[in-house]
Amino acid sequence: MSSSARPVNSWDEFSTLREVVVGSAVGARLPSQADPSSWLSCFPKTPADELAAIPVGSYARRVVEETEEDLEALCATLRDLGVTVHRPEVIDHAAEFASPQWSAEGGFHSYCPRDLTLVVGDTVIEVASPMRARYFEVFGLRTLFHDYLRAGSRWLCAPRPQLRDELFEFDEDGLPLLGESEPVFDAANVLRLGRDVFYQVSRSGNELGLRWLESTLGLLGDLRLHPLRGIYGYTHIDSTIALLRPGLVLLNPERIRPDTVPEALRGWDVLWCPPAEAVAQAPAEPAGGPAPEALGGAPEHTLSESWIGMNLLMVNPETAIVESGQRGLIKQLEHAGITVLPHRLRHSRVLGGGFHCVTLDTRRDGGPEDYLS
Numbered sequence: 001m002s003s004s005a006r007p008v009n010s011w012d013e014f015s016t017l018r019e020v021v022v023g024s025a026v027g028a029r030l031p032s033q034a035d036p037s038s039w040l041s042c043f044p045k046t047p048a049d050e051l052a053a054i055p056v057g058s059y060a061r062r063v064v065e066e067t068e069e070d071l072e073a074l075c076a077t078l079r080d081l082g083v084t085v086h087r088p089e090v091i092d093h094a095a096e097f098a099s100p101q102w103s104a105e106g107g108f109h110s111y112c113p114r115d116l117t118l119v120v121g122d123t124v125i126e127v128a129s130p131m132r133a134r135y136f137e138v139f140g141l142r143t144l145f146h147d148y149l150r151a152g153s154r155w156l157c158a159p160r161p162q163l164r165d166e167l168f169e170f171d172e173d174g175l176p177l178l179g180e181s182e183p184v185f186d187a188a189n190v191l192r193l194g195r196d197v198f199y200q201v202s203r204s205g206n207e208l209g210l211r212w213l214e215s216t217l218g219l220l221g222d223l224r225l226h227p228l229r230g231i232y233g234y235t236h237i238d239s240t241i242a243l244l245r246p247g248l249v250l251l252n253p254e255r256i257r258p259d260t261v262p263e264a265l266r267g268w269d270v271l272w273c274p275p276a277e278a279v280a281q282a283p284a285e286p287a288g289g290p291a292p293e294a295l296g297g298a299p300e301h302t303l304s305e306s307w308i309g310m311n312l313l314m315v316n317p318e319t320a321i322v323e324s325g326q327r328g329l330i331k332q333l334e335h336a337g338i339t340v341l342p343h344r345l346r347h348s349r350v351l352g353g354g355f356h357c358v359t360l361d362t363r364r365d366g367g368p369e370d371y372l373s
């Protein structure tokens with residue numbers, strides 16, 4: 001982890017990228033789905049009687065090694081573009097841990113730094129994720145956050161969540177829901193647009209989490225928080241909406257219709273994402289990894305839907321890093337004047353993250369602009 005001499009500054013999803021964290025698949029594992037918080041975060045559409053068929057534990061060696069290759073290629077491209085790149089320190093995701101109310105047989109991964117940390121301007125915000133297995137994941141970034149603090153950044157943490165069983169509710173079909181017994185949300189439920197911030201209320205971010213973020217943003221400046229309800233009820237917002245540049249947004253047509261485009265974005269030009277193109281996922285066979293139940297990621301049990309293909313990273317308002325198999329999307333972006341740098345991310349569905357998920361943009365050129373007037 002190289003120390004950073006500059007404080008964070010990140011107000012949006014598209015201005016020129018200067019510094020970033022790129023996640024890691026080292027030690028990645030799928031936690032037991034017997035835990036309601038894992039079931040809620042990982043397979044919320046899977047009925048209880050099908051959960052047992054999902055292999056848990058360490059991901060297959062091939063998934064990890066190929067993902068690390070893909071992430072290293074991403075890092076090389078970003079460094080060639082002059083971006084300072086950080087990686088998480090290795091966390092023992094196999095370590096068991098517990099709170100007075102629950103125990104976890106192990107962690108998850110450090111593949112998606114986007115999920116647990118929100119950067120708004122000069123402030124690092126550690127969020128309160130509803131997923132128990134992720135409770136200590138952010139510790140892999142603490143050395144970097146200490147550097148940011150020394151460099152002048154502000155650093156806040158959401159109320160430490162208890163994640164008691166009462167937070168995890170179930171619908172009439174017995175499928176998991178997120179309750180309101182305490183404020184919780186993943187940072188990937190949030191998109192930043194200068195002085196405007198979008199928060200998706202869903203199974204990965206509740207109304208109390210929205211209220212806490214609203215109260216906190218009020219400390220950071222004259223910011224406007226836009227709740228998004230009824231668009232996508234599941235995990236994270238970044239395979240539903242991608243802010244490409246001021247005035248241009250990529251939307252998921254399976255989740256948003258012209259008449260349900262968020263009010264604040266009406267008047268923006270919309271690219272409707274073409275159907276996601278299947279990317280070969282790891283086979284189900286174990287790879288002889290350390291764990292007998294090594295997870296290959298049977299295609300029917302992936303953490304992300306196919307729309308993860310629209311989960312892209314803007315490195316500046318004219319340049320995007322997109323999964324190379326998404327040929328229709330690449331053509332559409334290029335037609336909109338965006339240069340696409342295609343990259344592989346072979347196990348994005350198995351591991352649950354695309355190029356926006358696997359990055360945390362800590363310094364960009366933009367500021368608290370008003371892009372909506």
Ligand SMILES: NC(=[NH2+])NCCC[C@H](N)C(=O)O
Pocket residue numbers: 112114115188234235236237238239303304305306307308352353354356357
């Ligand atoms: N930051 C993230 N990990 N985002 C992943 C979102 C994936 C979303 N649940 C989908 O299946 O489309």
